[in-house]
Amino acid sequence: MSLGPFDGRVAALHPVHHDYYIATPNQNEIFAPPGPCNTYARADGHYGPDDHTQWPQPFSRSAPYLCCVPSPNSLPAEYSIMWWGPTYHDFECMRGHTGIGFLPNQKLELMEGCCKRLSERADEHQSNVPHNPLIHTYSINLRRTLSRLRAIGMMRREVLFECRQVQRQWLELWALLDYKEVYKPRMEGHVAPAKETANAIGCFVQEAESAERLFFAGIPYWIIRPITSFTTENILSITTVFQPKDVLELEDYIHPFPLIYVGDSNYCRFRAISEHGLKSLRYTDLFSDGNPKGIKPHEFEEAGPSRPQRNSNNRSQPCKPFYFALYVSLIRSQIQGVPKHQNEQHQRIGTNSTRLTVRTCLFHWKRGRRPSVLLIGHQQCSSQKSS
Amino acid sequence: MIWTTIRDICIYRLTSNASKVQLLSNQDWRTLLSGHVPNQDTMAGALRQSLALLLSPEATQLGVDLHNIADREFSMRETQENMWGISELSFRFELLMLDRRALDRRLFEHRERELDSLVREELILKCFYFRSDQPRHLASVSVRNARRGLASPNIRDRIPYLNALRRVMFEWMDYHRHHVARLTINEETRERDLLHYEYALARFYTQSYFRYFGRAAIIPTTLPDA
Numbered sequence: 001m002s003l004g005p006f007d008g009r010v011a012a013l014h015p016v017h018h019d020y021y022i023a024t025p026n027q028n029e030i031f032a033p034p035g036p037c038n039t040y041a042r043a044d045g046h047y048g049p050d051d052h053t054q055w056p057q058p059f060s061r062s063a064p065y066l067c068c069v070p071s072p073n074s075l076p077a078e079y080s081i082m083w084w085g086p087t088y089h090d091f092e093c094m095r096g097h098t099g100i101g102f103l104p105n106q107k108l109e110l111m112e113g114c115c116k117r118l119s120e121r122a123d124e125h126q127s128n129v130p131h132n133p134l135i136h137t138y139s140i141n142l143r144r145t146l147s148r149l150r151a152i153g154m155m156r157r158e159v160l161f162e163c164r165q166v167q168r169q170w171l172e173l174w175a176l177l178d179y180k181e182v183y184k185p186r187m188e189g190h191v192a193p194a195k196e197t198a199n200a201i202g203c204f205v206q207e208a209e210s211a212e213r214l215f216f217a218g219i220p221y222w223i224i225r226p227i228t229s230f231t232t233e234n235i236l237s238i239t240t241v242f243q244p245k246d247v248l249e250l251e252d253y254i255h256p257f258p259l260i261y262v263g264d265s266n267y268c269r270f271r272a273i274s275e276h277g278l279k280s281l282r283y284t285d286l287f288s289d290g291n292p293k294g295i296k297p298h299e300f301e302e303a304g305p306s307r308p309q310r311n312s313n314n315r316s317q318p319c320k321p322f323y324f325a326l327y328v329s330l331i332r333s334q335i336q337g338v339p340k341h342q343n344e345q346h347q348r349i350g351t352n353s354t355r356l357t358v359r360t361c362l363f364h365w366k367r368g369r370r371p372s373v374l375l376i377g378h379q380q381c382s383s384q385k386s387s
Numbered sequence: 388m389i390w391t392t393i394r395d396i397c398i399y400r401l402t403s404n405a406s407k408v409q410l411l412s413n414q415d416w417r418t419l420l421s422g423h424v425p426n427q428d429t430m431a432g433a434l435r436q437s438l439a440l441l442l443s444p445e446a447t448q449l450g451v452d453l454h455n456i457a458d459r460e461f462s463m464r465e466t467q468e469n470m471w472g473i474s475e476l477s478f479r480f481e482l483l484m485l486d487r488r489a490l491d492r493r494l495f496e497h498r499e500r501e502l503d504s505l506v507r508e509e510l511i512l513k514c515f516y517f518r519s520d521q522p523r524h525l526a527s528v529s530v531r532n533a534r535r536g537l538a539s540p541n542i543r544d545r546i547p548y549l550n551a552l553r554r555v556m557f558e559w560m561d562y563h564r565h566h567v568a569r570l571t572i573n574e575e576t577r578e579r580d581l582l583h584y585e586y587a588l589a590r591f592y593t594q595s596y597f598r599y600f601g602r603a604a605i606i607p608t609t610l611p612d613a
Binding site for chain 2: 100140141146150281283284286364366
């Protein structure tokens with residue numbers, strides 16, 4: 001029997017609001033619609049029933065592509081890494097640390113391959129149509145998140161979170177490209193309606209117009225309607241509702257992830273998840289010393305955790321400590337006779353038998369630095385005088 | 388060598404978005420790196436414990452142990468390489484932080500999106516050479532690149548990276564009043580003029596750094612061939 005956009009291959013009573021029913025013309029199951037959200041990442045790094053990459057959410061006009069996120073393992077096997085869930089053992093500790101490490105290299109390479117292929121697809125798409133800033137942003141953020149996952153040793157919890165973040169961004173970009181290339185033209189009637197239903201997560205809708213558009217695009221959807229509006233629609237069978245607890249991980253992580261959103265499942269929920277995922281890409285001001293606005297040059301001397309007296313030892317050295325670290329390490333490694341180097345550009349490292357000069361500085365940078373400091377000092381003095 | 392052990396923790400902290408950042412004094416660093424087994428009964432031991440917490444409080448909470456450090460001797464080449472890595476990391480993160488301070492926000496009217504730190508970092512990443520198999524990340528510092536990018540011995544090889552740096556500085560305070568803004572180069576520019584171009588950029592960079600942080604900037608370095 002041919003079904004229309006408001007018919008039901010299966011249908012069920014709404015599990016909370018019993019004067020409503022849920023029907024779908026292109027799926028065999030009914031999922032429970034999300035209620036009020038308490039959004040936070042669970043033990044598997046997903047956001048439980050609030051996660052649009054694993055559970056259908058209400059259709060969003062601001063981000064319509066989210067309903068096109070492919071269903072788990074619906075793509076060729078080469079992309080299966082995008083649904084892979086790291087276990088406790090998928091963590092390679094860095095030398096000397098018990099708690100900082102990476103994902104196994106083989107998994108990172110698989111992710112890298114997937115991201116590269118998707119980036120190429122995005123570039124090709126961008127070359128054929130007017131530039132879409134959202135696709136560009138997704139491509140950059142995906143690459144940046146994966147780079148962070150590959151470059152920085154992190155704690156197990158962060159590795160899991162960043163891995164899920166790569167997967168989420170990848171799935172969203174895939175969905176966005178599918179939406180632009182395949183589904184949107186169908187929704188707008190520019191091409192013939194779909195003959196098959198997409199293997200995608202889908203969404204919940206209440207408006208008839210949205211349901212019609214999704215129907216023609218071939219995107220899975222569940223329409224929620226008042227029972228009083230039921231007239232001549234066809235319902236082929238009545239079924240029970242799948243609850244998140246039946247299929248999703250709902251347990252908290254051992255050190256729980258923070259709560260990032262409370263409210264209805266709407267575009268704000270999606271924004272909260274996206275922003276929280278990108279938070280790790282934004283660096284704290286390293287010279288802030290606890291002050292959100294940062295500190296001014298003359299305040300460096302007074303910064304830091306313990307400053308009983310003002311002397312040269314108490315001067316804060318935001319980056320120079322790295323040099324100091326090495327200097328101390330040199331002493332520790334028993335290279336004898338290390339003179340205190342006066343600046344980091346011309347390190348002299350001596351031993352009992354040899355005296356080596358390590359010239360590492362780039363001439364024009366060194367030359368550019370020395371007079372410039374004097375010049376700036378002069379400029380500042382001048383400006384102070386004039387003011 | 389203590390540094391090779393705390394390096395990963397330092398990078399982890401550098402690249403985190405921790406809400407609290409505290410600067411360390413030379414004395415704090417001296418205590419942290421002293422390499423002795425911490426003794427809670429002494430002031431130095433207690434301070435060292437507190438610094439370990441400061442370096443990575445979350446990690447300590449989750450069982451990361453900074454004190455199981457197997458110390459070892461290292462060769463002169465390793466020293467040079469470590470020194471180069473430290474210098475490169477410092478330069479990159481100083482550039483990132485200077486960019487935040489020096490941006491002239493009046494130039495971003497109607498394009499506030501470009502002020503986003505993620506957008507700015509994309510520009511900054513272009514100042515550095517990355518191999519194709521290497522993550523494009525500021526903290527991804529490889530000694531194999533110690534003679535590439537800005538550290539290349541050949542000025543013509545350095546030019547794309549200098550141009551990228553100039554692009555970053557384009558929106559800094561006073562850039563357009565500095566004579567570096569009026570310099571032009573092309574493929575036929577003589578080497579001597581290219582070196583002058585590099586010098587002008589370096590001068591503007593180090594001037595700007597001093598203006599905002601009150602001390603000399605750390606500058607890019609190179610390494611002799613192994």
